[in-house]
Amino acid sequence: MKRFELLATTMAAEIRSGSRPVGSRMPSVRHITAQHGVSQSTVFRAYYQLEEWGLIRARERSGYYVAPGAALEAQGQGQTPPAARPPLAVESAKVKISELVFSVLEAAKHPDVAPLGSAFPSPQLFPLQRLAKSLGHASRLISPWSTVVDLPPGNEALRRQISLRYLGMGIAQPMDQLVVTNGALEALNLCLMAVTRPGDVVAIESPGFYAALQAIERLDLRAVEIPVDPVTGLDLAALEEALGRHPIKACWFMTQFQNPTGAALAEDRKKALVELLARHDVPLIEDDVYGELHHTAAHPLPAKAFDTHGRVMHCSSFSKTLAPGYRIGWVAAGRYAEKVQRLKLMTTLSASIPAQAAIADYLQHGGYDKHLRKLRGALRTQLSAMDAALLRYLPEGAHWTLPEGGYFLWLELPRHVDAMALHRLALEKGIGMAPGPIFSARHEFRDHVRLNFGHPWSDAMENAVKTLGELIAQGSR
Template sequence: MKRYEALAETLAQDIRNGSLPAGTRMPSIRKTVAQYGVSPSTAFQAYYRLEERGLVRARERSGYYVAGPTGRTLPPPKARPSQKVSTEVDISRLVFAVLEAARDRELVQFGSAFPSPELFPWNRLGKSLARAGRDLDPWYSVNDLPPGNPVLRQQIGLRYLGAGAPQPTDDIIVTNGALEALNLCLMAVTQPGDVVAIESPGFYAALQALERLKLKAVEIPVDPVDGVDLDALEAAIGRHPIKACWFMTQFHNPTGASMPEDKKQALVALLTRHQVPLIEDDVYGELYFGDRCPLPAKAFDTDGLVMHCSSFSKTLSPGFRIGWVAPGRFGEAIRHLKLMTTLSAGVPTQVALAEYLQHGSYDKHLRRLRHVLETRQGQMITAIGQHFPDEVRVSRPDGGYFLWVEFASGFDALALHRAALAEGIAIAPGPIFSARQGYRNCIRLNYGHAWDARAEAAVATLGALARAQSVAAARR
């Protein structure tokens, strides 16, 4: 890392952790040179880098200031109260109706669950796939049955090691994407009618999995800044026979929240005391904006209760459908379920990804991807500050590619969704993220697609639609 990049990252970290709040004047170039022992050129380059990432803004004859959209700080959304009863889940019809829009290329895809496919290294992946097809050993079709291709599992194991959360390579099970891993974990520890603790708001695929397996949900509130409410979780464990928890501990979908590492450790300790398994959905973990990969809850698991699930779908190749699970004590059950359901993940894609991870500069790709996503986040938040109603609240996560936007009470996100579609814009309304179809005044926006004049105009249109609805709601 070059000196100006290292300095920019140090200052960016101070902005993210609140040491330099929005609107604060940044240290002058002269002071930065003296404080960090760098040249004026290095300091200027660092500030240019921060400005490019949307973290600071230059004011004529005044210096640089921490970015605060249109001069106002957008506060984070509020946490919601906990739920005291379990709920039968019936959400799929609404989810399918909303997600149908994600297939339309003509729409501005603020509602998509994936970043732009243009961000992935398709040419290099294509070469790896061609090489895999050309050199494929016929015995791979047998050898790569669960737990999966040994070279790929070794490469995944090395990533755990590099992140500071080592896992035995022999335990890692390759799956058809993270969603299959998560479903296999759920099947391994529950029976129809059981109660599962999920996040609120939470990932709609978790709701659909519970619905399909005829499980009941207890929704645990998520603080949009630091994740699951542990007090509410402990109270829920006391009230309900909870058989498992399905949580996203970092860069949570839809809020972007990340649990601090001490809170993840406390979560694992709480579940260990009560012997409740944790299904940890960590598909966004490598999309962090800081200087190191945050530790997953799995890193604090000493009792084998955490099943850590991830994939390459959000970082490298959605269409390859390759995920995995580090299953703890549940490995045998999950391997058997894998054999009984889909048998194996695609053999050529496993071999191709193993080759890419060995020789394809994955970490270089990730650094570029994180930089693009952080820059686009700043651009979208700035546009929201310019165009959305004054009372709006918005998350500012430290990674991933989702913003959680909360409007005033009485706002109708489903009505905004319909009005936006009519204008060629797809969004994800809050009700699809709750078993009770709550969060009707919230939406999720994806900033992982190209930020251009069309995207900026779409935010302005959304803002105009939201302002009109806010005025109408206030009159009722």
């Protein structure tokens, strides 16, 4: 019996005997690690096993608790089969995803874990020394009045540079509609707060970015999941049906190089999306953090390019392309700019003033477009290496689609391979991955995992994919 199985069996016996009554909190991972002298991944696997047996349940930001009727539920041990996925939009539902997301992210954030499950590209790909030079230069020039002047909507020089980048795409973006934020995630959350109230229904993607699910959960909203095809992107027919059936107050979509599938809507379909939402007077929160990371020659237009009524709130950042630690993002908020700006003032007041000034200086003098060309080339090379390794090592029945941008690859597993079980096994081998259930409000996609190819290829990465292939082959027998 493996160590996690022995640990799970021991704790299961305590629960069945009544030593841990229904509703009581299970010990923390850190406590069990110290008490039994095992690794964190072993404890996580034991808790996952207890959860699959129906003995414990997770509560958001609180931990694991003994489940009601645990002794009865424990009789039917084994994995839960994947839920059947409907072809079109499902009913609106409450979202409970955070505990699962936190457990997966906590287990995979250690530096000795191969970063196939990371949400970020390698910091080696960014011009951090040149950026530091901009930070030093800009900091020396900062006026004491910047603490007031650079409050929302944000640093004027930075907003001017962002506006020029929109103009380069053929989009006339007024500076007064740009609000600088602490990364794109804050921009997205502020937009959601600006157009919804507790209990409202929001359309999201399925599979979709888990932070969107967490935001909906935190704001006490309801979600309608719209299917995303790994090749063609968002299902517009499903969205149209959902708009007719539900009082949808907002949509949160990634139209370009979607996380986790890598899918991108064709420009005619982006235009159709904007027109569809205009007919229903529903705002679009467009998450476009990967738009600059296109692998093709031309920069694809975001849905914002087809917005003539200010309903599209286009959110992006420099975290995935230039400066992940600076946490500088923005939103082109259209008709909602004033409300977003006030929400920013009411919550976090301002993004870092030195960081805003540094990025403004870099955009003007540092050669951002040259850096982006180099970054895109590196990502294309790394995707080719990842694709070749998957072809070498993965067994028959595994499928994936090569994205045209970003740094995520959505892998469909062979039949009978469970993504959560694979995640746990891989973690014990020092390999991280993002299992499919964290990208669904209903914890679906148990037959998918997201892989990150945003790190320079190395022997360690090659060996990680090889080991992953071996684990998948074992699970599909």
